[in-house]
């Protein structure tokens with residue numbers, strides 16, 4: 395499964411940013427800034443961003459932790475990572491980018507203050523294993539931060555379903571020309587557990603002393619924050 399995911403993202407990489415901007419109508423940038431704010435990131439902290447893709451969340455963290463802090467952005471797809479260093483350099487930011495599997499990180503226990511993952515947890519083979527692995531590399535009291543799409547509630551859910559079934563595939567086809575990949579991405583986001591269901595998954599890992607969720611844009615996406623035991 396993970397090899398299929400890796401090669402799907404390898405094909406998508408050159409058009410990933412354009413697609414992300416088109417499908418989320420640019421809103422993902424506000425979601426990322428909010429995730430950084432809610433994580434409690436501060437100047438001098440060390441952050442690991444898993445499944446960083448083209449590096450947007452890693453870059454947002456670096457803007458917060460400053461020169462005295464460090465950010466490593468990691469992904470198991472080299473083609474996605476290739477685009478990230480230039481994006482950081484253009485902003486004058488020194489972010490390290492490395493190949494790593496979020497299910498089996500090569501970092502030491504307690505090495506980071508924060509480990510994050512945006513729009514990646516639904517792509518890994520086992521979300522629980524990934525959460526445990528992220529918590530392992532974070533020191534006690536540090537945070538694991540997850541940003542992921544979900545399902546809005548009420549009337550917005552109906553409107554969002556219509557948008558997802560009509561406009562999104564059309565936009566995806568125009569921007570990516572890779573229909574299958576986007577059907578996969580849309581289907582997984584529609585099915586992935588959100589809100590209390592994802593909090594339950596976090597609790598079942600047994601690695602967090604607290605877990606909270608924050609709804610974004612009326613439930614189109616969510617930020618989950620786990621405090622590491």
Ligand SMILES: C[S@@+](CC[C@H](N)C(=O)[O-])C[C@H]1O[C@@H](n2cnc3c(N)ncnc32)[C@H](O)[C@@H]1O
Pocket residue numbers: 396399400403414444445446447448449450451468469470471474494495496497511512513514517518519
């Ligand atoms: C939808 S993209 C999200 C990229 C980026 N985090 C963002 O917010 O735009 C999902 C990313 O997860 C990566 N990924 C999926 N499974 C992974 C794993 N087990 N280890 C590392 N990266 C993984 C993919 O290669 C891809 O870059």
